[in-house]
Amino acid sequence: MSAPIVKLVAQRIALGILLLLAVSVLIFAGTQILPGDVAQAILGQSATPESLANLREQLGLNDPAYIRYFRWLGGVLTGDLGTAMSSGQDIATSIKERLWNTLFLAFWAAIVAIPLAITLGLIAVRYRNGWVDKLISGVALASTSFPEFFIGYLLVFYFAVQHQWFPAISTVYDGMSFGERLQAIALPAAALTLVVLAHMMRMTRAAILNVMQSAYVETAELKGLSASAVIRKHALPNAIAPIINVVMLNLAYLVVGVVVVEVIFVYPGMGQYLVDHVTKRDVPVVQAVGLIFAAVYITLNIIADIAAIVANPRLRHPK
């Protein structure tokens, strides 16, 4: 590793941490400074002024916003996410299992989607402007216009109701075998895959096309290198960075897709937890889960940037 790379990577990570802090401020401000009173929300409209005042004192709501922010941030950094208003349960313990469920689902969706998208992207480039390319692009364009729940319910309707190959509702519980678990998440994982596939494939296609049209690839072809050598030695090293970037950006997109897909399949993950508690207006839970989603999103984006830096031959071998 040469020095400029280390410096660039360190800069990017530092920037990412700064961004995360700023995002935590934004999420906190978004839920605290806006109108609304947590104590009133807990006790309901019929609460007496005394009990309201007591609860405010107890929750520390009388402190200025910045003190509450730092108390909250301190808690988050030490793993204490607070307690849910609606159920009184510790948020961190409720989240732990759900986080694993969500990661499990997203992991399998990614495992299927990434190779598939890259292969389809390569096929589209290989048969550029032919009917295969047009078909793939057309389907991709159409599927970006489909809402996630349309794809999800179509899958349920066909594979769970008409053919009963997979369950329509993805229940997972402790003590489930790995195979059972996989069967339970088959449909949500398929839905997630379809949600990101089109986008990932189009971007892969564009990234490879971009490299294939550059002057050095033409030079390599003209000096008589075989097609495989051109791709292996010239196109691929330069296409890796954009492809990794595409993959990471779409994994970040999974973060959003997972929220809707979990609700469709009643899957006990983070997305469902978030939506449930937004409906209940349970602010501590929404803050915590929102921050986790944002952190995952930002981390994936940082990894994408770092991968692009590391994979760039010009930065790896500075003059």
Place this chain on the structure above:
Amino acid sequence: MLDVRRIPIAALVGIVLTTLFVLAAVFAPWIAPHGNAEIVSDVPWEPMSSLHWLGTDNLGRDLLSRMIYGARITLFIAVLATALSFSLGAILGFSAAVFGGWFDTILSRLVDLLMSIPTLIMGLVVLSVLPSNLVTLILVMGILDSTRVYRLSRAVAVDINVMDYVEAAKLRGEGSGWIIFREILPNALSPLVSELGLRFIYAVLFLSTLSFLGLGVQPPDADWGGMVKENKDGIVFGIGAALMPAAAIAALAISVNLVADWVLNRTTSLKGGRG
């Protein structure tokens, strides 16, 4: 002059479908065979029949009529949110490019910050404390989406701002308002217009998602996303009522996409670009 015969078939299909959706939305009370909340059947989810073309929904209301009224709510909110996002994003983006300095820096960093969180997540966080009504919904959708328009219009305006005719306008002493609305706006219009279609589709999809999650339009009114939510329990019994409004969303998004694509091709070909 625009020659109808030279419009490609895909764009023509898009235009026709989009027009049909708009007509359905505008003339909903005259087109719909039944009222929006009118219960026409004792049993839920009656199958399709000559009486009820798309069957009935979970409460025995005529699904076709609900969908026509749903088009009205969906399009109404999406159009207003897009309009807000465009005017806010474009004006701030142009101003940032013209004024520069700390105004530009602060605004751009703020937009970067907002864009570093997925729109849906930020929307959910904010909606957890705001009252659920149409005005909040439109404001939240419009403001969150304006970050995208801001980026584009700032990038376009920065290029235009260094043109000779803008320089000339500044030298003859025109104010910032003139520069933004009379010099930059007309020249930035074509890239912005082609973006308009995409932002509108995004607004429709975002609204549908929020309503599907139960955080958008509140019952008894329903947009298409909300109708999917109402009827989703029927799916496991093999009743496809929820798929109809979902398909309508997809059809609207695709047809607007086709039109936007064509507009994009036309405007770029005017400048000697592709197509």
